[in-house]
Amino acid sequence: MEKKYIDEIEKEMKLANEGLPEHERKFFSDARPSRIEPLNKHLENFVNWARSKSLWILAFGTGCGSTELRPLMTARFDISRYGISGRPTPRQASVFVIGGYASMKTIKRIVRSYEQMQGPKYVIALGSCTINGGMYYDSYNTINRIDYYIPVDIYIAGCMPRPEALIAGFEELKAKIRKGECDGMNKYADNFDWYKENQKKIIKDWNMPDYNW
Amino acid sequence: MENLIKKLEQMVDVKSFVKKREDLYFLTAREEQIIVLLAYLKEKEGFNHLAFLQAVDYIEDNKFMLTYMLYNLDKKMNLGINVFIDREKASMTSIHSLWHHAWQYQRELHELFGIDFPGSPRVKESFVLEGWDEMPPMRRDFDTLEYVERTFYPRPGRSTNDPKDYMKEKKYKNFVDSPKLRR
Amino acid sequence: MDILVKILYAIIAIMVATIWGLTLVAIVRKIYARVHGRFGPPLWQPFIDIIQTHARRAQVSHGLMFYLGPVFRLAGGLGTFLFIPIIYNSAVFGNFSMAGDVLLVMYFIFFGQLGMALGAGEGGHPYSPIGVARGLAQMATFELPFSLAVIAVAIQYHTLNITNVVAAQQGGILNWTLFTNPLAVIAAMLSLLGMNSHAPFSLVKAPQEIPIGPPIEMNGSFLGILQTNRGIFTAAKLVLFMNLFFGGAAHPNIFVALLIMMVKTFSIYMFSVFIGAAFPRFRPEQSFRFFLKWPTIIGVLSVIFIAYF
Numbered sequence: 001m002e003k004k005y006i007d008e009i010e011k012e013m014k015l016a017n018e019g020l021p022e023h024e025r026k027f028f029s030d031a032r033p034s035r036i037e038p039l040n041k042h043l044e045n046f047v048n049w050a051r052s053k054s055l056w057i058l059a060f061g062t063g064c065g066s067t068e069l070r071p072l073m074t075a076r077f078d079i080s081r082y083g084i085s086g087r088p089t090p091r092q093a094s095v096f097v098i099g100g101y102a103s104m105k106t107i108k109r110i111v112r113s114y115e116q117m118q119g120p121k122y123v124i125a126l127g128s129c130t131i132n133g134g135m136y137y138d139s140y141n142t143i144n145r146i147d148y149y150i151p152v153d154i155y156i157a158g159c160m161p162r163p164e165a166l167i168a169g170f171e172e173l174k175a176k177i178r179k180g181e182c183d184g185m186n187k188y189a190d191n192f193d194w195y196k197e198n199q200k201k202i203i204k205d206w207n208m209p210d211y212n213w
Numbered sequence: 214m215e216n217l218i219k220k221l222e223q224m225v226d227v228k229s230f231v232k233k234r235e236d237l238y239f240l241t242a243r244e245e246q247i248i249v250l251l252a253y254l255k256e257k258e259g260f261n262h263l264a265f266l267q268a269v270d271y272i273e274d275n276k277f278m279l280t281y282m283l284y285n286l287d288k289k290m291n292l293g294i295n296v297f298i299d300r301e302k303a304s305m306t307s308i309h310s311l312w313h314h315a316w317q318y319q320r321e322l323h324e325l326f327g328i329d330f331p332g333s334p335r336v337k338e339s340f341v342l343e344g345w346d347e348m349p350p351m352r353r354d355f356d357t358l359e360y361v362e363r364t365f366y367p368r369p370g371r372s373t374n375d376p377k378d379y380m381k382e383k384k385y386k387n388f389v390d391s392p393k394l395r396r
Numbered sequence: 397m398d399i400l401v402k403i404l405y406a407i408i409a410i411m412v413a414t415i416w417g418l419t420l421v422a423i424v425r426k427i428y429a430r431v432h433g434r435f436g437p438p439l440w441q442p443f444i445d446i447i448q449t450h451a452r453r454a455q456v457s458h459g460l461m462f463y464l465g466p467v468f469r470l471a472g473g474l475g476t477f478l479f480i481p482i483i484y485n486s487a488v489f490g491n492f493s494m495a496g497d498v499l500l501v502m503y504f505i506f507f508g509q510l511g512m513a514l515g516a517g518e519g520g521h522p523y524s525p526i527g528v529a530r531g532l533a534q535m536a537t538f539e540l541p542f543s544l545a546v547i548a549v550a551i552q553y554h555t556l557n558i559t560n561v562v563a564a565q566q567g568g569i570l571n572w573t574l575f576t577n578p579l580a581v582i583a584a585m586l587s588l589l590g591m592n593s594h595a596p597f598s599l600v601k602a603p604q605e606i607p608i609g610p611p612i613e614m615n616g617s618f619l620g621i622l623q624t625n626r627g628i629f630t631a632a633k634l635v636l637f638m639n640l641f642f643g644g645a646a647h648p649n650i651f652v653a654l655l656i657m658m659v660k661t662f663s664i665y666m667f668s669v670f671i672g673a674a675f676p677r678f679r680p681e682q683s684f685r686f687f688l689k690w691p692t693i694i695g696v697l698s699v700i701f702i703a704y705f
Binding site: 103104105108131132133137138139140141143144145148198201202203204205 | 371
C-alpha cells in the first residue's frame with residue numbers, strides 16, 4: 001500500500017518524455033527542474049556584483065535584432081569594455097538576447113537553448129514584437145507575447161532599438177542583477193507546468209525531451 | 214517577340230499575350246501543355262533560367278493561377294507563363310525534370326497553398342511550418358486574425374492609430390481643408 | 397618545518413604566477429583592442445570571469461572522466477610550473493628545481509593536453525573530438541623542434557638542470573643562449589608560436605569554426621578551472637623560455653628580479669602576439685607540415701653545430 005503511494009509520487013515528479021520514441025527515452029534525463037536557492041546574503045551580493053561585471057551573451061541571433069548586436073561588438077559602440085562578450089555554446093552563456101519576432105520554428109530552438117543554459121540566466125527581449133506582437137501581431141507564424149513561453153527580465157522597446165538603447169538596456173539589467181531581482185531560473189522551475197503547457201500548445205511536433213538538461 | 218508568339222501558337226494553345234514593360238511579357242497556357250511549352254522555350258528559344266514559380270488565389274473564380282517566370286539571358290527578357298488550375302483538387306505537373314531547383318518552389322507551394330505536385334522530390338516535407346495541421350495558410354479563406362486570437366495570447370491594451378487622424382488631432386486641429394487643394 | 401616553509405613558498409609562487417599570467421592575457425586583449433581603435437575590456441576582467449563561472453548554481457556533468465579532464469589540465473599546469481625556478485638563487489621563488497627537470501617539465505606540458513582530450517571526449521558532443529584530434533596532432537609536431545632546441549642547450553651547458561642552465565648564462569648579456577647558440581633559440585621561438593595557440597596556429601581552438609572546440613561542454617566550475625590553468629600555464633611556459641634561452645631573472649633584490657622576470661616574459665609573449673596579429677590562420681595540415689619542415693631542420697642544425705664546433 002505504501003509502496004504504491006510512493007510510486008505514484010515518484011511518477012508525478014518525473015517527466016513523461018512522450019515526444020521521444022520508446023527506444024530513445026533511456027538516453028535522456030526525466031528529472032524536473034527544481035528551485036535552487038541563492039547563497040547567504042553577503043556572498044550573494046558579492047557574486048551578483050561579479051556576475052553583473054561579466055555577462056556572457058549566447059551568440060544566437062533569433063530575429064532581426066541580431067543585426068543590432070553586430071555594431072555593438074565592433075569599434076564604434078564597443079561593448080567589450082563593459083565586460084560583455086559572446087559565447088557560442090549555451091552551456092557557458094548567461095544572457096539570452098531574443099532579438100525581435102519569434103516564429104514557431106525559432107521558439108522551439110529558443111526553448112531548447114534556454115533550458116540548456118546553466119545557473120542564473122537572464123533574458124533580454126528586444127523590440128515591440130516580443131511585447132505585444134509588434135507589426136506581426138496578426139501573423140499565423142509569430143507569437144505575440146514571449147513571456148508566456150520563457151521568463152523575461154528586461155524589455156527594450158523599439159523596432160529595432162539602436163545600439164545606444166541596447167547599451168542602456170544592459171546597464172538596467174546590471175542594476176537589476178545587483179539588486180538581486182533577476183531570478184528567471186527559479187521562476188521557470190516554479191511555474192514549469194504552465195510554461196510547458198503554453199509551449200506545447202504551439203510547438204506541435206515535440207520531438208525532444210520535456211526538459212532539455 | 215511577336216514572331217516567337219506566332220511560332221508558339223502553331224505548337225500549343227496560348228492566349229492573352231500582354232506586354233507589361235519593355236522586357237516583361239505574360240502569356241496564358243493550358244495545364245496539359247505546360248511541359249511542352251516550357252521545354253521548347255528552354256531548349257530552343259534560350260529561356261533557360263527559371264526565376265520563380267508562384268501562385269495567386271482567385272477565390273471568386275475558384276481557381277489558382279500559377280506563374281512560371283522565365284528569363285532569357287542573351288536577350289534580357291522576362292516571360293511569365295500563367296496557368297489556371299482547379300482550386301478544389303489542386304494538383305499540377307511537376308517540372309523538376311527541366312529545372313531541378315523547381316522542387317523547392319513546389320515544396321513551398323504545397324505547404325502554403327496545398328497544391329500537390331506528384332513526383333516532385335521531397336514535396337511533402339515541412340518547410341517553415343513544422344507540425345501544421347490547419348488549412349494551408351496562404352489561401353484566402355484562412356482567417357489569420359481568428360487563428361492568432363485562438364492560439365497565441367494577445368496582450369490587452371493594444372491600440373492602432375490612423376496616422377492622418379492622429380497628426381490632425383495633435384498638430385492642426387482647427388485646420389479646414391480647402392476644396393481646391395483636394396486631389 | 398623545512399617542508400612546510402617550502403610549501404608556503406610554493407603557494408606564494410603559484411599565486412604570483414596565476415595573477416601575472418591572467419594579467420598578461422588581459423594586457424594582450426587590451427593591446428588588440430587599441431589596435432582596432434576601441435577600448436578593450438578592463439585589466440581585471442579575467443579575474444571577474446573566473447569568479448562568475450565558478451558561481452553557477454547548477455553544473456552539468458557527464459560522468460567521472462568529465463570531472464577528471466580539467467583536473468588533469470590543472471595538474472599539468474601546476475606540474476609544469478613547480479619545477480622551474482622563477483628567480484635564480486632565491487629561496488621564495490626557487491621552486492622544486494632538481495637535476496633533470498627539463499625533461500619532467502616537457503612531460504607535464506604534454507600531460508595537460510592529454511587529460512583535456514579525455515575529458516572533452518566524454519562530453520558527448522560530436523565536435524569536441526575534432527578539436528581534440530587537431531590539438532594533439534599539433535602538439536606532437538611542435539614538440540619536435542622544441543625538443544631539439546632543448547637537446548642543443550643541454551649539450552652546450554652539459555646539464556639538464558634548469559638552475560645550472562641559468563647559472564651558466566650569468567655575467568652579461570652576451571652570455572645568453574640567444575647569442576651563444578642562436579639556431580636553437582630560433583627553433584624554440586618558432587615552436588613557441590604553436591604552444592601559445594596564437595594565429596597562425598590557432599585553428600586548434602577555432603572558436604568561430606567548430607563552436608569553441610574541446611571545452612564546448614565545460615560549464616561552471618569546469619570552465620573556471622580551465623581558465624585558471626590558462627594563467628598558470630602561460631606564465632610557466634614563458635618563464636621556462638626565459639630561463640633556457642634569455643638569461644633568467646637574477647638580481648640580489650627580489651622585487652627588482654620580479655620586475656626583470658615580468659619584463660622579459662612580456663617581451664617573449666609580445667613576439668608571438670606581433671606575429672599573430674599580422675598573419676591569418678593556417679589550416680591544420682599546413683601547420684603540421686610547417687613544423688616538420690623548417691623549424692626541425694634548424695633544430696637539427698643547431699644540435700650538429702653545438703656538438704661539433
